[in-house]
Amino acid sequence: MSAPSNVTALPVAAADRPLVRIVIVGHVDHGKSTLIGRLLHETGGITPQKLESLREISARRGMPFEWSFLLDSLQAERDQGITIDTSQIRFRTPSRDIILIDAPGHAEFLRNMITGAAQADAALLLIDAAEGVRDQTRRHGYLLHLLGVKQVAVVVNKMDRIGFAEAGFRAIENEITAYLGDLGLRVEVVIPISAREGDGVSQASTRAPWYRGPTVLAALDNFQPARAAQEIALRLPVQAVYKFDDRRIVAGRIETGALALGDEVVFQPSGKTARVRSIEVWPVPAPGEGPTSLAAGQPAAITLDREIFVERGEVLSTPALRPHAARQLRVRVFWLADEPLEIGSVLIARLATSEVRATVSAIHDVIDPGHLSAFEGRRIERNQVGEIELTLSRPIAADPYGVNPRTGRVALEFGGRIAGGGLVISIVKREAAARVERNVTAVASAVAAQERVARYRHHGAVVWLTGLSGSGKSTIAAELERRLFAAGGLPTLLDGDTLRTGLNADLGFSEADRAENNRRLGEIAKFLKGLGHVVLVAAVSPSAAARARVREIVGENFFEVHVSAPLELCEQRDPKGLYAKARAGEIKGFTGIDAPYEAPAAPELLIETDRLDLAGGVARVELLLANAGVLAVPATSADDAVI
Amino acid sequence: MSTADQRLDELEAQSIYILREAFARMKRVALLWSLGKDSNVMIWLARKAFLGHVPFPVLHVDTGKKFREMYDFRDHYSRAWNLDLRVDPCPPLEQMDPTLPPATRSAARKTEGLKLALEKYGFDALIAGIRRDEEATRAKERVFSPRGLEGDWNVREQPAEFWDHFNATLPQGAHLRVHPILHWTELDIWAYTKREGIPVIPLYFARDGKRYRSLGDQDITFPVASEAATIDDILLELATTRVPERSGRAMDHESEDSFERLRVAGYL
Numbered sequence: 001m002s003a004p005s006n007v008t009a010l011p012v013a014a015a016d017r018p019l020v021r022i023v024i025v026g027h028v029d030h031g032k033s034t035l036i037g038r039l040l041h042e043t044g045g046i047t048p049q050k051l052e053s054l055r056e057i058s059a060r061r062g063m064p065f066e067w068s069f070l071l072d073s074l075q076a077e078r079d080q081g082i083t084i085d086t087s088q089i090r091f092r093t094p095s096r097d098i099i100l101i102d103a104p105g106h107a108e109f110l111r112n113m114i115t116g117a118a119q120a121d122a123a124l125l126l127i128d129a130a131e132g133v134r135d136q137t138r139r140h141g142y143l144l145h146l147l148g149v150k151q152v153a154v155v156v157n158k159m160d161r162i163g164f165a166e167a168g169f170r171a172i173e174n175e176i177t178a179y180l181g182d183l184g185l186r187v188e189v190v191i192p193i194s195a196r197e198g199d200g201v202s203q204a205s206t207r208a209p210w211y212r213g214p215t216v217l218a219a220l221d222n223f224q225p226a227r228a229a230q231e232i233a234l235r236l237p238v239q240a241v242y243k244f245d246d247r248r249i250v251a252g253r254i255e256t257g258a259l260a261l262g263d264e265v266v267f268q269p270s271g272k273t274a275r276v277r278s279i280e281v282w283p284v285p286a287p288g289e290g291p292t293s294l295a296a297g298q299p300a301a302i303t304l305d306r307e308i309f310v311e312r313g314e315v316l317s318t319p320a321l322r323p324h325a326a327r328q329l330r331v332r333v334f335w336l337a338d339e340p341l342e343i344g345s346v347l348i349a350r351l352a353t354s355e356v357r358a359t360v361s362a363i364h365d366v367i368d369p370g371h372l373s374a375f376e377g378r379r380i381e382r383n384q385v386g387e388i389e390l391t392l393s394r395p396i397a398a399d400p401y402g403v404n405p406r407t408g409r410v411a412l413e414f415g416g417r418i419a420g421g422g423l424v425i426s427i428v429k430r431e432a433a434a435r436v437e438r439n440v441t442a443v444a445s446a447v448a449a450q451e452r453v454a455r456y457r458h459h460g461a462v463v464w465l466t467g468l469s470g471s472g473k474s475t476i477a478a479e480l481e482r483r484l485f486a487a488g489g490l491p492t493l494l495d496g497d498t499l500r501t502g503l504n505a506d507l508g509f510s511e512a513d514r515a516e517n518n519r520r521l522g523e524i525a526k527f528l529k530g531l532g533h534v535v536l537v538a539a540v541s542p543s544a545a546a547r548a549r550v551r552e553i554v555g556e557n558f559f560e561v562h563v564s565a566p567l568e569l570c571e572q573r574d575p576k577g578l579y580a581k582a583r584a585g586e587i588k589g590f591t592g593i594d595a596p597y598e599a600p601a602a603p604e605l606l607i608e609t610d611r612l613d614l615a616g617g618v619a620r621v622e623l624l625l626a627n628a629g630v631l632a633v634p635a636t637s638a639d640d641a642v643i
Numbered sequence: 644m645s646t647a648d649q650r651l652d653e654l655e656a657q658s659i660y661i662l663r664e665a666f667a668r669m670k671r672v673a674l675l676w677s678l679g680k681d682s683n684v685m686i687w688l689a690r691k692a693f694l695g696h697v698p699f700p701v702l703h704v705d706t707g708k709k710f711r712e713m714y715d716f717r718d719h720y721s722r723a724w725n726l727d728l729r730v731d732p733c734p735p736l737e738q739m740d741p742t743l744p745p746a747t748r749s750a751a752r753k754t755e756g757l758k759l760a761l762e763k764y765g766f767d768a769l770i771a772g773i774r775r776d777e778e779a780t781r782a783k784e785r786v787f788s789p790r791g792l793e794g795d796w797n798v799r800e801q802p803a804e805f806w807d808h809f810n811a812t813l814p815q816g817a818h819l820r821v822h823p824i825l826h827w828t829e830l831d832i833w834a835y836t837k838r839e840g841i842p843v844i845p846l847y848f849a850r851d852g853k854r855y856r857s858l859g860d861q862d863i864t865f866p867v868a869s870e871a872a873t874i875d876d877i878l879l880e881l882a883t884t885r886v887p888e889r890s891g892r893a894m895d896h897e898s899e900d901s902f903e904r905l906r907v908a909g910y911l
Contacts, residue, residue: 016647088775088782111803115785118805119826147805225653239660240667244696251692253660282695298652299659301694312667336803350808353667409806416812417802 017092020223023101023117025144026126027136031157035126035195035216036089036102042202042217043091066196093221110383111336114143114421122151122223124216125176129168129192130161133175141176142369142385145183146334146423148405148601150226152180153189153219160194164207174611181606182620184562188222189213228297228406229256231596233321233545235399235407236300237352238267238314249280250310251301255352255406259300259316260293267314268397269325269431274304313354315397315407321545323407326398328361328429329390333380333422337414340379341388348413351424352406354396362389387425395431400424401602402560403548423602426551445531452532456490460529461630462554463621466541466600467563468592469578470570472609472617473538476563479618480536492533494525518546522553529557534630542591544598557630561621562603565610567592651835654827658685659692660807661786661823662770666692668811669768669819672699673729675757675911678713679858680847681772684832685824686724687841689770700764701726704756706733706749708860716844731760746863746893747905754910758794761818768819771911776828777888778895780906788820789813794909796820820911829856829888830881837874848872856888863893 024032040046058066089100103116117123123144127137144152154176162168173190180187191200192208193216199205202217214222234257242249259265259276266273279291280301294300315323329349335341341360349358364387366377380386390410401408401423412420453459463480465473477493484491496517500507504520507513518541525535541547551558570592571579582590589595605624607617625631644652665672674689674697676682689697703717721728733756739748761769775782785801787809802810813819824832836843846855853866867886871877889895895902902910 016645016650018646019650090776112801115801115804239663242693244694244698249694251663253656280694282691284695297656299656299663299692411806411808413810413812416810418804418808418810419802421803421805421808 017095017097018225019097019099020122020220020225021099021101021120022122022124022220022223023103023120023149024124024126025103025113025117025140026124027128027131027134027140030126030128030131030134030137031195032102032126035124035155035157035193035201036100038195038198038201039100039216039220040089040091042198043093093217095221096223098220110139110143113140114147114334114336117144117149118147120149121226122153123149124220125152125154127154127156127172127176128161129156129158129172132172133179137176138179139369139383141180141185142183142367143334145180145185146332146385146421148409148423150185151223152185152187153191153216153223154187155216156190156192157195159192159199159205159208160197164192164199164205166208166210169208169211177608177611181608182624184600184603184606186564186606186608189219191216191219228254228295229404230258230296231598232256232404234259234265234317235323235352235404236316237354237397237407238310238312238316239353240312241310242301247280247303248307249301249303250316251299252316252353254294254296254298254300256296256404257318258293258295259302264319265304265316266319266322267308267310267316268323269395270310270314271325272308272310273319274306274308276302277305278303313352313396315352315354317397323397323399323404324427325395325431326427326429327392327395327431328427329392329398329410330364330387330425330428331390331410331422332385332387332425333412333420334383334385335380335412335420336382337417337419338382339414340381341386341420342379345414347390347419349390349392349396350411350413350418351396351398351409356396357393358390358412359393360388361391364388385422389428391429398424398427400426400548400551402551402600403545405601425602426555449532452490456488456532457631458484458489458532458534458625459557459630460532460534461557461559461625461628462525462529462535462537463559463561463625464525464541464547464550465536465538465561465563466547466603468565468567468570468597469540469590470573470575471563471565472607472614473540473563475614476607476609476617476621477536477538479614480621483618483622484534490533492528492535494521494528494535494537496521496537496539499524514543515546515549518550519553522550525550526554529554534625540591540597542595542597544600547600557628559605559621559624559628560600560603561605561607561624562600563607563609563617564599565608569610647834648838651831651838654824654831655688655691655835657826658688658823661809661821662689662692664807664809665768665770665787665821665823666698668809669821671764671766672768672770672821673702673764673766674699674770675772676701676703676717676726676728677772677858677911678703678709678717678844679772680832680836680843681774681824681827683841683843684827684835685770685772686726687839688823690724697724697726699727699770700729702760702764702766702769703728703730704733704753704760705730706752706756706860708862710844710846710858710861712844712846713858716842720842729760729764731756731763734759743904744894747902749860749863750894750905750910751908754794754905754908757909761794766818767813768821770821770823772824773822773911774827774829774832775825778902780902781825784820784822784825785810786822786825787811788822790818790820790909792817794818796907796909798907830878833874833877833881837878843874847877849876855891856886857892859892865891865893867891 101116103113156172169192177187193200235255236252239252263276345360347358366386399408408424411418481491481493507517528535581587582593591597733752739751773781785804849869849872854869855866871880
């Protein structure tokens with residue numbers, strides 16, 4: 001008899017449980033198949049007969065019980081010789097239906113790993129305790145970041161091979177969380193296990209009493225299905241306009257935000273506006289019982305109150321928070337084609353439903369994520385990543401990834417195949433918006449930029465530290481200021497509260513005033529950057545959109561640093577006694593207590609102050625600035641003293 | 644909203660997105676209707692995507708050996724749902740590769756019938772109701788799966804597919820398979836059929852202790868032991884069974900690679 005297609009551990013039958021897709025990645029031979037075998041067994045998916053035959057096969061080879069034989073044999077059944085593409089394995093945890101996507105570990109099949117990982121809500125990154133972090137570990141980690149997989153658990157396997165030594169585990173934990181943290185990726189948990197011997201898979205290990213975190217199964221059970229983002233601005237890319245009868249129906253899927261009957265909307269890049277007249281669905285509901293609004297993730301079919309010509313590729317939004325009509329994009333890309341990506345390469349860029357001819361007009365960085373090396377390259381080879389600029393043949397609607405992850409990413413088609421993809425880091429050029437004409441001419445400085453660099457030994461830059469109150473922003477900023485100054489540089493600490501006592505004394509805390517406060521901060525930072533300062537801004541800045549606007553104002557050399565610590569810890573620190581007041585109800589709308597903090601989706605740097613001490617955090621920022629070419633002399637030490 | 648409804652809504656939304664992409668990007672689209680539970684769900688999804696319309700032909704490549712209940716179902720609902728139905732026959736068994744095992748050889752008629760229909764109508768995209776959880780090689784499929792000039796599937800050279808960006812560029816004369824319910828499971832199909840009230844061929848329900856899990860040609864499809872007489876019974880049965888869905892489909896089991904051979908040659 002032939003094989004069941006996907007190994008169904010327990011029949012995954014109850015559709016009333018959340019379905020979570022998890023990709024399992026990591027270096028070849030770090031124990032993926034053994035872990036999968038263990039998980040299947042311990043969730044009740046393997047019959048006693050099968051177990052007995054495994055025991056026999058192992059004994060015949062004179063080996064102790066070998067879990068990976070299970071998967072190998074299943075794989076042979078399942079794959080019938082095709083082991084190059086993604087397989088899917090189904091089983092259940094106490095509260096989830098899990099689809100485990102087993103992505104190929106071999107570098108040659110990276111396109112299949114990407115296809116598998118892009119379907120995932122979460123990832124398990126596997127590392128061999130004896131071998132540590134290897135090139136494919138880093139490459140897969142980097143790709144998880146580019147693919148937008150936000151939930152990551154790291155599993156350090158084969159702990160038995162290092163005698164369950166805590167020190168060995170901590171070294172790997174520090175290395176991988178630092179690497180992923182630099183990519184802005186937060187590791188939920190790092191779990192020491194021995195998949196072969198069963199430690200830490202579904203049962204806590206007795207041999208690692210120093211570890212108090214969850215087992216692999218508990219970690220899987222904690223993952224959430226990725227949901228469409230409701231809370232950010234509306235984006236509805238148009239898939240098609242249907243004319244089945246005399247109505248023109250605009251169809252698409254709401255990527256983010258929400259839409260209601262009567263809303264005023266604008267289409268980008270055309271800039272046409274209309275109001276939503278009806279929401280169409282089938283089967284046709286009774287009069288008055290149809291939907292009056294639509295949410296992120298839902299298919300949409302609407303009619304408008306006026307006859308305007310819109311077409312596939314345009315993006316519908318609200319007039320206040322519309323995407324840019326972009327002409328040139330800076331994109332952090334991965335590349336899969338045999339032919340390298342070079343300046344002058346012509347591609348098709350696909351962003352949501354739009355499709356446009358794009359020319360590579362600049363290549364800034366080339367990184368081989370396997371070897372952690374960034375170099376000034378002129379071409380991006382297969383399986384490398386890099387930052388490029390794409391000049392588009394006509395404007396399309398786009399957002400920076402930090403503002404909207406769904407309309408801030410592109411797929412690149414080359415030679416008729418999808419050959420790469422990436423995140424929009426910034427909009428370099430946009431279609432000129434109509435500006436008010438004024439008789440104003442900017443006056444140039446008499447001192448050339450090079451002269452300033454020669455004196456201060458750094459370029460102008462803006463370091464924007466964002467995070468909860470008490471996360472450690474001001475402490476890091478102050479230390480940076482001290483060190484830069486001591487080295488003869490020109491650091492300037494820009495503090496929102498201080499400005500509010502003077503320049504911004506006319507502003508309150510209404511939405512409009514906050515936005516204006518933000519704009520002025522951005523403009524001042526940009527001005528000082530232009531004069532060669534390293535501007536350090538420590539501001540809670542909880543709004544992702546507001547930070548994106550500052551990024552836009554400042555332009556080049558803007559570094560968003562997310563200073564992060566768990567809320568409980570910030571509250572415990574409470575340097576200004578603000579949390580206590582917020583808890584007592586004396587302060588309303590306090591970020592973290594009764595107002596949300598929107599964590600950056602793609603910061604230049606993530607510093608977790610619960611894991612890293614002050615010197616370590618400061619070293620990270622200096623390394624970031626050195627790598628970006630802001631600091632002429634690289635920081636001497638990036639050693640992380642971990643708390 | 645319940646977790647079950649939310650899960651079905653998400654599956655449905657993804658399928659509608661895929662169907663709309665296929666219709667927007669391809670010139671001559673057809674939907675393959677095998678009359679089974681999966682393709683009935685697919686037609687339902689198309690009507691949701693296109694507001695009650697199915698704006699492309701619905702193709703039944705007919706082996707002439709289906710169950711009578713299936714033909715009755717087709718004739719009734721093609722009218723009730725206002726479908727642009729095309730029925731095309733398959734060439735006789737004698738013209739099939741004689742080295743194939745008997746049931747596989749019989750199933751190969753459908754592949755050849757499909758090729759003839761493609762030639763006749765010049766379709767560049769065929770929408771098919773296969774699912775990843777059904778069978779090994781189907782698990783490795785893409786949502787948009789480009790086929791060679793002979794309708795063949797090159798499993799080793801599949802392009803990357805991510806973020807709902809689908810490969811739709813084809814050489815002249817080749818076609819694309821589009822799989823809008825690839826991410827659904829057998830259970831999802833039944834749960835959705837129940838929620839939406841989609842009509843079902845009675846052969847799926849148990850009579851005299853047997854029912855069909857999967858429907859194909861009469862002579863190479865066999866019922867499985869079951870007492871499930873309603874959709875609720877089927878949902879319960881699926882929660883405990885360890886019998887694979889296609890166990891009653893003879894061509895899957897004749898030799899280790901019989902089904903893969905069919906698929907590489909262009910079978911669904």
